[in-house]
Amino acid sequence: MLEEVGNMMLLTGRTLVSAVRPPYPYGSEFVGQFLFAMRLCWFPLLVSTIAFGYEAPGLQAANFLVLFGALDRLGGFFVLASIREFAPFVDAIVLAGVAGTAITADLGARKIREELDALEVLGVDPIKNLVVPRFLALMLLTGLFDIYALIFGVFGGILATVVNHAPLGPFFATFFNNAETTDLWGSVVKTTLFGAIIAIVCCYKGMTASGGAEGVGRAVNQAVVIAFLGIFAFNYAFTQTLLATHPDITTIIK
Amino acid sequence: MRDDAHSQRGDVKRTDGKAVSRVSVVDESPPRPGPPEGAADEEYRWHSYAVHPSGRPDAVRFVDTYKSFGRSHVLRGLNMALPEGMVSMILGPSGTGKSVCIKHMVGLLYPDSGDVLVHGRSVPDMPDDELFEMRKKFGLLFQDGALFGSMNLFDNVAFPLRQHTEKGDDEIEEIVMRRLNEVGLGDSRTRMPNELSGGMRKRAGFARALVLEPDILLFDEPDSGLDPVRTALLGELILEIHREMIEEAKRKQREHLPTFCVVTHDIMSARRVADYINVLWKGRIVEAGPAEEMLGSENPFIRQFLSGESQGPLTMD
Numbered sequence: 001m002l003e004e005v006g007n008m009m010l011l012t013g014r015t016l017v018s019a020v021r022p023p024y025p026y027g028s029e030f031v032g033q034f035l036f037a038m039r040l041c042w043f044p045l046l047v048s049t050i051a052f053g054y055e056a057p058g059l060q061a062a063n064f065l066v067l068f069g070a071l072d073r074l075g076g077f078f079v080l081a082s083i084r085e086f087a088p089f090v091d092a093i094v095l096a097g098v099a100g101t102a103i104t105a106d107l108g109a110r111k112i113r114e115e116l117d118a119l120e121v122l123g124v125d126p127i128k129n130l131v132v133p134r135f136l137a138l139m140l141l142t143g144l145f146d147i148y149a150l151i152f153g154v155f156g157g158i159l160a161t162v163v164n165h166a167p168l169g170p171f172f173a174t175f176f177n178n179a180e181t182t183d184l185w186g187s188v189v190k191t192t193l194f195g196a197i198i199a200i201v202c203c204y205k206g207m208t209a210s211g212g213a214e215g216v217g218r219a220v221n222q223a224v225v226i227a228f229l230g231i232f233a234f235n236y237a238f239t240q241t242l243l244a245t246h247p248d249i250t251t252i253i254k
Numbered sequence: 255m256r257d258d259a260h261s262q263r264g265d266v267k268r269t270d271g272k273a274v275s276r277v278s279v280v281d282e283s284p285p286r287p288g289p290p291e292g293a294a295d296e297e298y299r300w301h302s303y304a305v306h307p308s309g310r311p312d313a314v315r316f317v318d319t320y321k322s323f324g325r326s327h328v329l330r331g332l333n334m335a336l337p338e339g340m341v342s343m344i345l346g347p348s349g350t351g352k353s354v355c356i357k358h359m360v361g362l363l364y365p366d367s368g369d370v371l372v373h374g375r376s377v378p379d380m381p382d383d384e385l386f387e388m389r390k391k392f393g394l395l396f397q398d399g400a401l402f403g404s405m406n407l408f409d410n411v412a413f414p415l416r417q418h419t420e421k422g423d424d425e426i427e428e429i430v431m432r433r434l435n436e437v438g439l440g441d442s443r444t445r446m447p448n449e450l451s452g453g454m455r456k457r458a459g460f461a462r463a464l465v466l467e468p469d470i471l472l473f474d475e476p477d478s479g480l481d482p483v484r485t486a487l488l489g490e491l492i493l494e495i496h497r498e499m500i501e502e503a504k505r506k507q508r509e510h511l512p513t514f515c516v517v518t519h520d521i522m523s524a525r526r527v528a529d530y531i532n533v534l535w536k537g538r539i540v541e542a543g544p545a546e547e548m549l550g551s552e553n554p555f556i557r558q559f560l561s562g563e564s565q566g567p568l569t570m571d
């Protein structure tokens with residue numbers, strides 16, 4: 001297990017070096033992977049963000065806030081909940097579960113068929129030509145999809161406000177009072193790095209798959225679990241750092 | 255020129271027939287090495303370790319190579335050579351590490367200890383850039399073909415040319431179609447690998463390994479999954495291509511003569527095609543030498559294996 005983490009760190013390092021060192025043959029593969037992952041993810045993400053935004057922070061928090069007669073604070077709550085945590089998480093979970101698994105399955109199948117070995121013998125560096133484009137594509141896509149998840153998450157919150165027969169004015173007022181640019185860029189940076197974690201874990205698991213078709217299935221399973229763990233651990237560290245370095249965002253403004 | 259290539263084969267055989275060298279070589283060989291750690295001497299009793307000289311420099315040489323995967327010890331002090339300009343065979347029971355050997359030659363696997371030399375240079379010690387260059391010397395047919403699933407047959411075979419040469423589309427087309435026709439797949443050029451049978455994928459992999467006309471060609475069981483007629487034809491094709499490439503290399507005064515290495519279970523094709531035979535078992539060479547001497551070997555294991563009989567030292571375990 002520790003050895004695997006070490007190997008993934010190593011892969012991250014080699015991917016970064018390989019990404020910046022010329023030549024850059026991975027352009028078309030990057031575009032292809034980006035579009036491929038986008039096609040796979042946009043709909044599941046749409047459904048899960050609205051559902052999540054509506055149900056978890058929306059309905060549940062609304063029920064809770066109604067107790068205090070404070071439903072007008074739902075907007076403020078949404079900044080904390082949605083921008084900082086829910087949207088990035090839903091985003092990462094959908095990307096790891098849908099795009100990440102597809103990457104692991106694809107690379108794993110190629111590994112099993114010895115295509116990756118054949119590429120290497122034919123002078124094609126699998127890191128530069130396969131890992132780097134997936135790494136960059138997933139980072140960009142996860143970052144962009146964060147904003148997308150945010151929008152639909154907030155839409156879920158609006159839906160919850162409306163369902164509770166509350167006016168939308170205070171929702172937006174407290175939302176924008178509390179929203180700071182730090183929140184937004186923090187959220188986007190965080191998810192971009194989530195994308196990096198997903199890409200590395202899923203590529204690594206795919207490229208080291210062994211033991212036939214069964215082995216590919218195993219690799220996909222492990223990739224999802226490790227990616228989730230990695231995201232949780234990283235998120236904890238990131239949130240702690242962000243709160244410590246930007247104390248202003250901890251105050252909740254009425 | 256073709257006769258010249260023939261006589262070259264003949265040369266080898268002539269040197270073999272020259273004397274009762276078989277016996278003398280065994281006698282002159284250094285003291286018998288001990289068994290690998292953790293193995294009983296008994297297990298290696300059929301390993302005579304006799305190596306009959308080929309009279310050629312080695313294109314590839316394994317020196318005391320050890321390789322384990324976890325608890326499975328695959329190469330256990332392997333000493334093996336592929337002589338330059340010859341068609342060598344690696345024969346051995348299933349699961350003895352023949353494919354593992356091939357992967358060591360091209361730097362896809364690294365030995366735990368010992369060395370692998372290609373034209374005298376150590377592969378495990380090569381920095382990445384050099385390894386990259388070195389691999390261009392190789393053409394490799396993987397055991398399962400290893401075609402790229404996202405490309406059709408033509409693109410698969412053209413891939414090495416596009417990757418490593420500046421050749422124009424017309425020239426690439428001509429080379430690729432010649433190779434595809436040689437293996438009988440000219441009509442299937444636009445088909446995808448997953449639409450092909452195992453044997454067809456194998457033949458396409460064969461064509462892909464050849465297009466760059468490399469110095470060293472490694473074929474991992476080119477004949478498995480082929481029908482008997484195609485197996486025989488493939489054997490002839492290998493010989494013919496080898497002859498052509500030897501001629502070509504001589505004409506261009508290349509530094510190294512083309513070396514072929516075929517891994518196979520098929521004793522018949524070994525008899526027809528091989529100039530030199532390595533018999534691998536339990537991670538070491540049992541005996542190696544020019545084909546004629548090997549086919550006349552006194553070693554019961556070699557005799558059993560080369561005649562494919564069920565009676566003898568080799569059993570199911």
Ligand SMILES: Nc1ncnc2c1ncn2[C@@H]1O[C@H](COP(=O)(O)OP(=O)(O)OP(=O)(O)O)[C@@H](O)[C@H]1O
Nearest residue numbers: 323326328346347348349350351352353354355397
């Ligand atoms: N990458 C690997 N990881 C773990 N074990 C491996 C690996 N590659 C090979 N092995 C093991 O090494 C042993 C030798 O495998 P290899 O494929 O070289 O056999 P082989 O001689 O080519 O057999 P066959 O004639 O059936 O192809 C097998 O026991 C196999 O399980």
Ligand SMILES: [Mg+2]
Nearest residue numbers: 352353397474
């Ligand atoms: Mg094999």
